[in-house]
Amino acid sequence: MKKPLLTVNDIVQITGITSRTLHYYDRIDLFKPTHLTEKGYRLYDRSSLEKLQTILFLKELDFSLKDIADFLKLPKQEQQQTLKKQRQTLLSKKQRLETIMAALEEYVSGNDISHLQIFNTTSALPLKEQYANEARWVYGETEAYKSYNATLEQICPDEREKLFSSMEEIFRQIASCIHQDPSSDEVQRWIGEWKNMLMQFMPCDAELLACIAHTYKFDARFKNYFHQYSNEDLADFLYRGIMHNIK
Template identity: 75%
Template sequence: MKKPLLAVKDIVQITGITTRALHYYDRIDLFKPTHLTDNGYRLYERSSLEKLQTILFLRELDFSLKEIADIIKLTKQEQKQIAMQQRHALLMKKQRLETIMAALDEFASGKDISDLLLFNNSSVLPLKEQYANEAKFLYGETEAYKVYNETLETLSQDEKQERFAEMEELFKQIATCIGQPPSSNEVQRLIEEWKKYLMQFTACDAEVLKCIAHTYKFDARFQNYFHQFSREDLADFLYRAIIYNIDRTPQ
């Protein structure tokens, strides 16, 4: 003979929902028992299973419990329309997760975090743009930064990428010299090339160069960035090479 009413354990066995979740749904008036026995046991009509299954389905569609409480009050047709609208949100989430997974794979393979496309199509700015904004915040009132920014704005996107690639090539060359003293002729020749690169954008006095050297050495993001060029501490090596170059250069 079929049970006219279902106990909590029956609901758990049929749907897979936990007892804790079922009790919580009761407390927030989302899914209440049909009957409550004198000794406090919850009992449910078999027909109420459809409502619970709808709730569980909507949870899988990533609706909040508050949203679900409103949706289950609607007609079946209205529920279908809202569910289809949610499809677009889920598709966007899927694409976002695919981007995150791709970024994780690239990061694990050694790509620098500043080159990842993780923040594209996000309210969070891409890391390179964050760095640019940070530089503007720190140095935006200085004449050197204003000249740098004005020069940068005259370049096309391809030209910017080309200049960035030139700088990376310099870092790679410097990394091959990491076994030499920072004061060696070869290292200092490359530091002079590095300075010439910066001079394309703005005049770099000793104060600006020291600031850049300090950032290279002590900013963890730059440490991680330089790690792609050498297993040694390239950030510290650059710092020492730049400081030596400043100290030996007549002011």
């Protein structure tokens, strides 16, 4: 027959938690011993063990220790309502983690960070919106940007997405020519297609094209973006192709 009261060591052996944790729970009045011996040793009855197991369960459910203390004071019905709310919270966290894992897999497999959906459910703006805001901050006062923005506003979202897809196809074609000289006829033909595509959105003089070329070459985000089309340095290749086209 087992003894009616459990020592700290008994609790440690049964639950696997440390004596330090038990002492801390006692100090914050979360889990007090049932009895104290004359020498100050903590003793617990079997119902105390059940309470401790509830505390450990709630901790696994991502409750804070303060929330656990408040939870234990609630009537049974209110505890059930609290657990239902926590279930929804955990489901939201699960979905968030799944989104993060999917984005991580895409990034590890070579997709550019600008294509990831990582910020779509956070307070931070999606990356495409961040890039658009950055462009507005840098170029917003220029006539070229104003023309670009006015043109975009007149295009429906589906048509805009189609144009962006066409631009991506041009980058793929240029990437397929990366072992040619940037001044070759084929490369220059695709650079011309790229320029014509840009001119649907903005007037493209030599100065603006040179600015874009420099951005491609020296902005790490663009270098990473172009990496999805080629394992070579496509950003530098585009830079040289565009600069040759300007000259």
